[in-house]
Amino acid sequence: LQVEHPVTEMVTGHDLVRLQILAAAGLAFDFKQEDIKQNGHSIECRIYAEDPDNNFLPTVGRIKHIGKSSLQGVRLDSGYADNTDISVNYDPMIAKLIVYSADREGAMAKMDKALNEILFTGVKTNRDYLKRLLKHEKFISGDIHTHFIDSHGEELAPAKMSNEDKAILIAATLFSQDEHIGQADNSSWGRLTNFRNA
Secondary structure, three states, rough: OOOOHHHHHHOOOHHHHHHHHHHHHHOOOOOOHHOOOOEEEEEEEEEEEEHHHOOOOOOOOOEEEEEEOOOOOOOEEEEOOOEEEEOOOOOHHHHHHHHEEHHHHHHHHHHHHHHHHHOOEOOOOOOOHHHHHHHHHHHHOOOOOOOOOHHHHOOOOOOOHHHHHHHHHHHHHHHHOOOHHHHHHHHHHHHHHHHHOO
């Protein structure tokens, strides 16, 4: 069974795991091969606890929260839940995110939105890297191959963050740590001021 079996399931409407169990039990299917038709388009992204911007090194930590998507045709397969730890003892793949749409363009747009909504906060993942892949002109045009990452490594590197962007990111983080949004204490503002003066 391929890791990408949900893609086949999305475009055919058949649960491959269920069918394997039926076959192992010696039970007949209620359809024939010629009955299987592909409809629409599906894309799967593997969510890894790794840092693509640091030679794809695995990361560890505690998943504080896993987001949910408000979109139809989005599936998340994961063995992790909120407040679970990622250790060095397992494969760094923590989830598979699968989307379905009527065509490839719609599937790409839906995946981009789903990656914005389904976050594994508390641990570094390859989410931002996947978003950069989705927006690469060669991927959009379908000009992809097994050496895609090696061929376009520099283009897939993150854009350097300006000092203003860093300040906004830190301010947002400080505000999110306060009990009530918009009521940051003096120490929060002090930390932000120290950063801007650094």
